[in-house]
Amino acid sequence: MPDRIMKVGLFIPCYIDQFYPDVAKATYQLLKKLGCELTYPINQTCCGQPMANSGFSNLTKGCDVNFVKNFKGFDYIVCPSGSCVLHIKEHLKDGGTPAELEKIRQSVFELSEFLVDILKIDQLNASFPHKVGMHISCHGQRGLHLSSMSERVSPAFSKTEHLLSMVKGLELLKPERLDECCGFGGTFCVFEEAVSVKMGEDRIKEHLVNGVEFICGGDTSCLMHFEGILKRQGSKVKTIHLAEILNSAL
Amino acid sequence: MGNRETILQAVASNKPDLLALPDMDFSLTIQYPDLLDQFIKMVHAAGGQAFYKNGNQELQNDLASVKAEGKFIINLLEENPAQDWAALNALELETLDTCYLRADLAVAENGAMWISETRMANRLIPFICQHLVIVLNPAVIVNNMHEAYQQLNVSAEGFGVFIAGPSKTADIEQNLVIGAHGARSLRVYLI
Amino acid sequence: MIVKQHADAAQEFIKDEARTDWHDETLWFVRNKRDKAVNTLPEWEILREWASHIKDHTLSNLDHYLKSFEEKAVENGIHVHWAATAEDHNRIIHKIIADNKIDKIVKSKSMLTEECHLNDYLQNKGIQILDSDLGEYIVQLRKETPSHIVLPAIHLKRQDVSETFHEHLNTEKGNYDPQYLAGTARHYLRDRFIEAELAITGVNFAIAESGGFVVCTNEGNADMGVHSANIHIACMGIEKIIPKAEHLGVFLRLLTRSATGQPITTFSSHFNKPRSGQQMHLVIVDNGRSRQLGRPDFRNSLKCIRCAACFNTCPVYRRSGGHSYHSTVAGPIGSILNPNLDMKANSDLPFASTLCGSCSNVCPVKIDIHDQLWKWRQEIVANGYVGNGKKVGMHGMAWVLTNPKIYRTVGRIGRWVMRTFPFILNNKLNPWYKQREMPQAPQKSFRDWYKENQ
Numbered sequence: 001m002p003d004r005i006m007k008v009g010l011f012i013p014c015y016i017d018q019f020y021p022d023v024a025k026a027t028y029q030l031l032k033k034l035g036c037e038l039t040y041p042i043n044q045t046c047c048g049q050p051m052a053n054s055g056f057s058n059l060t061k062g063c064d065v066n067f068v069k070n071f072k073g074f075d076y077i078v079c080p081s082g083s084c085v086l087h088i089k090e091h092l093k094d095g096g097t098p099a100e101l102e103k104i105r106q107s108v109f110e111l112s113e114f115l116v117d118i119l120k121i122d123q124l125n126a127s128f129p130h131k132v133g134m135h136i137s138c139h140g141q142r143g144l145h146l147s148s149m150s151e152r153v154s155p156a157f158s159k160t161e162h163l164l165s166m167v168k169g170l171e172l173l174k175p176e177r178l179d180e181c182c183g184f185g186g187t188f189c190v191f192e193e194a195v196s197v198k199m200g201e202d203r204i205k206e207h208l209v210n211g212v213e214f215i216c217g218g219d220t221s222c223l224m225h226f227e228g229i230l231k232r233q234g235s236k237v238k239t240i241h242l243a244e245i246l247n248s249a250l
Numbered sequence: 251m252g253n254r255e256t257i258l259q260a261v262a263s264n265k266p267d268l269l270a271l272p273d274m275d276f277s278l279t280i281q282y283p284d285l286l287d288q289f290i291k292m293v294h295a296a297g298g299q300a301f302y303k304n305g306n307q308e309l310q311n312d313l314a315s316v317k318a319e320g321k322f323i324i325n326l327l328e329e330n331p332a333q334d335w336a337a338l339n340a341l342e343l344e345t346l347d348t349c350y351l352r353a354d355l356a357v358a359e360n361g362a363m364w365i366s367e368t369r370m371a372n373r374l375i376p377f378i379c380q381h382l383v384i385v386l387n388p389a390v391i392v393n394n395m396h397e398a399y400q401q402l403n404v405s406a407e408g409f410g411v412f413i414a415g416p417s418k419t420a421d422i423e424q425n426l427v428i429g430a431h432g433a434r435s436l437r438v439y440l441i
Numbered sequence: 442m443i444v445k446q447h448a449d450a451a452q453e454f455i456k457d458e459a460r461t462d463w464h465d466e467t468l469w470f471v472r473n474k475r476d477k478a479v480n481t482l483p484e485w486e487i488l489r490e491w492a493s494h495i496k497d498h499t500l501s502n503l504d505h506y507l508k509s510f511e512e513k514a515v516e517n518g519i520h521v522h523w524a525a526t527a528e529d530h531n532r533i534i535h536k537i538i539a540d541n542k543i544d545k546i547v548k549s550k551s552m553l554t555e556e557c558h559l560n561d562y563l564q565n566k567g568i569q570i571l572d573s574d575l576g577e578y579i580v581q582l583r584k585e586t587p588s589h590i591v592l593p594a595i596h597l598k599r600q601d602v603s604e605t606f607h608e609h610l611n612t613e614k615g616n617y618d619p620q621y622l623a624g625t626a627r628h629y630l631r632d633r634f635i636e637a638e639l640a641i642t643g644v645n646f647a648i649a650e651s652g653g654f655v656v657c658t659n660e661g662n663a664d665m666g667v668h669s670a671n672i673h674i675a676c677m678g679i680e681k682i683i684p685k686a687e688h689l690g691v692f693l694r695l696l697t698r699s700a701t702g703q704p705i706t707t708f709s710s711h712f713n714k715p716r717s718g719q720q721m722h723l724v725i726v727d728n729g730r731s732r733q734l735g736r737p738d739f740r741n742s743l744k745c746i747r748c749a750a751c752f753n754t755c756p757v758y759r760r761s762g763g764h765s766y767h768s769t770v771a772g773p774i775g776s777i778l779n780p781n782l783d784m785k786a787n788s789d790l791p792f793a794s795t796l797c798g799s800c801s802n803v804c805p806v807k808i809d810i811h812d813q814l815w816k817w818r819q820e821i822v823a824n825g826y827v828g829n830g831k832k833v834g835m836h837g838m839a840w841v842l843t844n845p846k847i848y849r850t851v852g853r854i855g856r857w858v859m860r861t862f863p864f865i866l867n868n869k870l871n872p873w874y875k876q877r878e879m880p881q882a883p884q885k886s887f888r889d890w891y892k893e894n895q
Contacts, residue, residue, distance in 0.1 A: 014842065017887045018852045019880045024887035040891050046842040053796065055818030055827065056835040062843025142798035150476065151754065151802035153485040177469070181756045185795025191831075192793060193872040194452035198461065198760050199795075200877075228877025254523040257679065257727045262504040264735030269501040271684065272494035274691070279484050292704060336717075340635040340669035359482075359694070360704035373716055374668035377661050377708075378634075395690040395705075404686050405651035408517075408714035412693075414705050417661035421576035421592065423599050424467050425619035430575060431627060431634065432661025432708070 006118075008036040009074035011108065013084045013220070014046035020220050026247040027080040027111060033247075034119055036078075041070035049087035053186040061094045068095030068104060076118060077108040080243045081219050082140025085110045090143075110144055111243055112218055116159040121166070127249045129169030132240075133212035134161065135203065135226070136179040137219035146218065150179050160218055160242060167245055175206035184225040200229045207237070214240045276396045285358045285391045286440065292361030296415025297428045298436035302388070305441040309385060312437065313350065316381075321347035326371050327385060335371040340378065349379035353386050353413075355402060359394040362414040363438070367407040376413065382433040384413070388440045444767045444786070447793040451761035460598070465759040467595065472753040474702025475803065481704075482694070491691050493807035496744035499649075499682055500734060506649035506682045507725065513652025514723055517714045524726045527557035533724050534559060534641070534674055538568060541672060541720075543639045549656070549663035550574040551643030552590050552747060553676045553726055555769040559641075570641070571633050573662040575626055582609045588763025590770055591700050591749040596762050631665070640666030644677035644723075645746070646692055650685045653713040654723070657696065657706040664710055673715065674722045679730050680743040692746060695805035699748040733781045738816045742777045744806040749774075751800035751810055757793055766790060773800035777813040780821065788826035791817035849888065856882035 008031060012024045031038050048063030067088065071077050079085050088108045092101055115121045136158075140146040147158035164172055183189070183199025190196075204226060207215050215230075215237060217223050223239040230237050282288040286302065293300040301308045316323055322345050324335055351370055353363035363384055370376050392398050404410055417432030428434060445453070455461050479485045499506055511521045524530035530553075538546065548554065548570050560570050560581075572581040576593035580586060582605050587593030594602070599617040606612040612625050642663045647654040654675060656663045667673045683692065697703040715721035734740050752758050752772035763771035768779045768787060776790035791814045800810040821827065841851050858865055859882035867874050 012887055014848070014852075018856060019882060021883055021885060021887035021890055025890060028887075028891070040888070040895075042888055042892065043845040045845050045848040048839075048842070051835050051839050051842075053815065053818070054831065054835055055792075055820075055822035056839065057819050058823070059835060059839035062839060066843060066845065138795070138797035138799075142802060149802055151799055153479055153483070179799075181795050181797035181799070183756065183795060185797070188792070188795050190872040192448045192451065192757070193875060194448070194455045195757050195760050195793075196795075197876040198455050198458075199756050202465070202760075224880055225877070227880065228873065231878035232876060252523070253525045253529055253727075256525050257523055257725070257731060258504050258507060260727065260731035261507065261679065261734060264731050264740075265503055266501050266737070266740065269494070269497045271498045272491045274491050278487055280482055296703075296707070340637075344631075344635050357705075362705050362709070372668075373664075377664040377668060395694050396687070399687045399690040404689070404711045405648070405653050405713050408712075408716060410711045410713075411664070412705065412709040412711075413707065414703075415707050417659065417707055419575045419623055419660050420701070421574070421579065421594050422602050422619040422622055423597075424470065424592070424595075425599070427620050427623040429627065430623065430660030430662065431573070431630060431665045 006036055006075045008038050009071045009077045010038055010040040011044065011071065011077050011079035011084070012040065013079065013081045015224070016080065016220050019224070020241070023080055023220050023241040023243055026241065026243040030243055030247040031078060034121070044070045047084045047087045048091070049084060050186055052087065052091055057091060060091070064092055065095035067092065068100065071104060072096065072100060075107065076114065077104065078111055078114045079108065080111045080241060081221070082110040082137055082144050082146060083219050083221060086139040086143035110140055110146065110218065112159045112163055113144060113146055116162055121163065124163070124166040124246060125249070126166065126246050127168040128245045130213045131171045131173060131211060132164070132245070133173050133175060133207035133210055133215045134164070135182060135215050135217035135222055136160070137217050137222050138181050140218050141179055163242070163246060170245070173207070173210040173212050175203065175210065177206060182222040182225055184221050189225060196225070197229065200225050204229055212237060214238050216240050216242055216245060218242045279394050279396055280359060281393050282358050285393065286388050288358040289356055289361060289391045292358065293415070293438050296361045297418060298361065298415045298438055300438040300440065302440040305439045309439040309441065312383060312439070316348050323348045323350070324375060324379070326351040326369065326375070331371065335375065338372060340374060343372070343374055343378045346375065346379045348381040348383060349375050350383045350385065351376065353384050354390060355398055356386050356391045357395060357398050358391050360414055362412040364398065364402060365411050365413060367409045373409050376411065377432045379433055381435045381437070382413070382416065383437045383439065385439045385441055445765070446789040447761065447765050447767070448789065450765035450767070451793070454762045454765055455760060461760055463598070464596065464762060468753045468759045471592070471701060475699055475750055475753065478698040478702040478704060488691055488695055489805055489807050492695055492805055493744065495683060495688050495691060496806050497741065499684055500680070500740060500743055503679065503682065503734070506684060507679060510647055510649045510652055510682055513650070515652070517652050518721065519652065519715065520720065520722045522722060522724045524724055524728070527728050530557045530676065530724055530726045530728065531559050531562040535563060535566060535568070537672065537674060537722055538563070538639060541639070543672065544568065545636050545638045546570045546641065547573045547633055547637045547666040547670070548641040549643065549658060549666060550577055550593070551641065551676055552769055553643055553678055554641065555587065557726070557728065573630055573634070573666055574658070575623060575660060578626060578630065579605060586764070586769070588771065589749060589752055590747055596764065630662070634665040634669050637666050637670040639672040639674065640670040641674045641676065642667060644675050644681050645696070646683050646689060647677055647681045648686050648689070649682050651713065653686070653711055655689060656710045656712065657708065659707045661708050664708055668716070671718065672720045672722070674724060675712070676724045676726060678726050678728070696746055696748050699750040699803065699805040729782050733778070736781070739777060739781065739813055741808055742774065742813060744808055745774050745778070746806060748805055750803040750805065754799045754803045756797065756799070757795065761793070766793070773810045773814065774808070777810055777817060780817050784821060784824060785826050788821045791821060849886070852886055
């Protein structure tokens with residue numbers, strides 16, 4: 001871990017703030033325990049991704065401006081969602097000077113890459129004695145390169161798995177199609193409802209075959225989609241965010 | 251303005267600024283420890299058969315047994331062709347059973363063999379025959395397609411083809427069926 | 442004719458779940474074969490890089506290469522024709538057919554002729570073309586269109602093919618054996634090849650330095666037709682050009698490994714000159730390609746070599762079928778090509794994706810497909826091809842998310858409503874709720890907790 005305590009801004013996606021506060025709490029507590037000087041800028045809302053991915057990036061100026069206002073001046077900005085981080089990295093374009101925007105784009109990190117690449121965590125006191133199925137979220141993987149990709153010819157690695165391997169008692173199980181999309185896809189989940197649900201059901205099926213108790217992921221949006229289907233199926237399998245596992249019994 | 255000028259003008263005004271061709275270092279491409287072994291593996295993988303032990307004898311046996319069946323064969327390995335095969339049309343070649351010809355180059359990475367127009371005598375022959383027999387000197391096997399194109403001048407003649415295996419299709423439920431429209435079998439003799 | 446939007450057609454497709462699963466698994470099997478094949482080459486990612494740069498370079502010098510290609514081809518005795526539009530393409534081919542008084546025509550797979558609707562055009566003039574690729578032949582008999590550019594009949598099961606062949610080729614009823622069915626087609630089609638007077642093919646690669654071109658098939662159907670018939674017409678889009686023959690080494694290594702997992706097609710035929718007594722024609726087609734070349738965000742879609750790897754990997758394509766894309770080229774690449782041809786009619790396609798990015802990763806020429814899908818969404822909205830409901834919703838959402846106080850108020854009220862009156866959202870008007878439960882709305886947001894606990 002770096003010597004200096006770093007000023008870290010906690011970036012919590014809007015839907016996590018509203019619907020999954022436990023994921024945000026786990027992220028907050030975890031980073032605190034790991035020694036970060038952590039602030040949650042209280043006037044943050046949304047990165048603007050829902051509009052931009054729907055073709056309305058012309059409407060994201062307000063979100064950009066608000067984001068920059070809230071997150072200017074941090075050494076790092078950390079967020080428990082690869083998707084929202086990727087949006088900021090690729091599409092933040094208003095609200096500051098080009099240099100300010102560039103600094104934000106460079107300093108925004110998804111939680112697991114922050115833990116592995118910046119904090120260089122090599123041990124955790126976490127314990128989670130359960131069978132856990134790993135869901136790889138596309139934007140974190142293919143956008144932020146949190147793990148190797150099955151399409152590419154390259155050495156295998158996974159920052160998420162590296163972290164989970166430090167958790168006591170956890171049995172990690174992988175679905176047959178290692179990194180297929182869950183079908184959430186932002187507004188795709190309602191505008192292409194049939195395909196979206198079918199994709200989610202198919203992913204879940206592979207986890208159920210493995211006998212998992214939890215499906216774990218780094219993006220709550222994918223998990224929300226899984227959770228909705230699992231609950232409708234009356235399944236006992238639960239979804240859980242990576243932060244919640246890493247923060248468990250720390 | 252004609253179509254040609256319309257298109258070329260649109261292309262010229264819409265294209266981006268000139269970008270460079272890549273500097274391709276073919277030494278980075280795959281080299282096999284045993285070219286012959288790799289080539290034979292790929293011939294088999296493509297649905298063909300390869301004979302390399304006593305290749306010449308096997309070939310003579312092959313010729314003799316097909317001849318004995320009294321089928322229409324074309325042997326392009328002969329120095330003096332029995333007739334002017336180039337003059338035959340599709341109808342005349344329809345019943346062609348087996349064709350024997352030589353490939354001048356083969357590729358280890360994929361089992362493909364280069365058949366020049368000269369070697370095939372008639373462009374239709376290697377396609378319309380029911381069974382294709384290719385004779386090959388193992389010394390002409392190269393590692394990969396880059397090496398192949400470095401050695402070949404593919405525009406030297408009017409036509410030429412890389413053939414890898416017998417014709418095939420998987421258009422019904424992805425089930426592999428050997429013998430789509432062209433040859434139903436491929437035998438390769440390494441001599 | 443009313444064309445169903447992708448989402449509606451997909452919903453229809455998915456109703457038959459067993460068939461959807463089969464379609465998904467069959468194409469996933471192809472994707473797996475691709476993975477195995479590409480992993481045999483340590484240089485795979487380097488090859489993709491080279492191919493991408495060769496195509497970038499070629500597009501940046503395309504007019505020059507087209508002229509060079511034409512000049513050499515003409516020197517080689519090939520008749521070169523230029524078609525600015527699909528209509529021009531069809532008219533040119535019709536004229537060759539009419540001038541030579543031809544009525545026996547075979548065609549091997551050419552997505553360009555599909556794009557131009559050549560078969561329909563000629564049929565209206567009383568001319569029948571026989572599609573000789575087995576998959577295309579099957580869909581032609583069924584009066585359907587290909588649902589996949591490499592595997593045209595992948596939407597059909599052997600039972601479907603058996604019924605079609607029983608009806609048209611008099612095969613045994615109930616005989617579903619692919620060997621038997623393909624064998625019967627072989628027998629029938631060989632006769633058609635032998636009597637063919639004119640053969641139409643596509644072009645995989647056209648070589649600027651030599652005026653030659655390469656056609657790849659597994660079945661040998663292109664060659665069977667071309668070498669039997671006295672006239673060969675090859676149709677190519679302007680983007681099929683590559684500078685030199687040595688570049689074929691790069692593309693042939695990538696093409697089939699990406700497409701089917703084979704290391705090369707069975708036949709890679711190199712045409713340079715007509716055979717003695719044969720007429721060889723080349724039709725070079727623009728049909729919107731030069732327009733796409735002028736769109737900086739989208740021009741590199743013209744690098745596509747039509748391997749369809751992006752189809753096979755796309756989780757949406759596998760579960761919605763090619764016909765749901767209502768276009769000749771379906772799948773992710775189709776979704777970035779088709780809006781250029783008709784933005785309004787294809788405005789749904791860039792949204793038929795989760796933007797998962799797998800398409801860009803398998804693309805052998807490194808087209809940034811998923812980024813272009815994102816960009817087409819912006820373009821389509823900017824051009825007004827978006828429903829009013831969506832527009833109003835997005836403006837509302839943007840307003841809420843731009844103002845922290847309003848965001849918090851709306852969030853608080855929203856969560857309260859969800860807890861107190863769940864039926865307001867838990868009903869059939871909410872597409873999320875149709876097959877999924879809504880998330881449980883907590884009392885407090887994270888911000889509320891943070892303010893109390895920091």
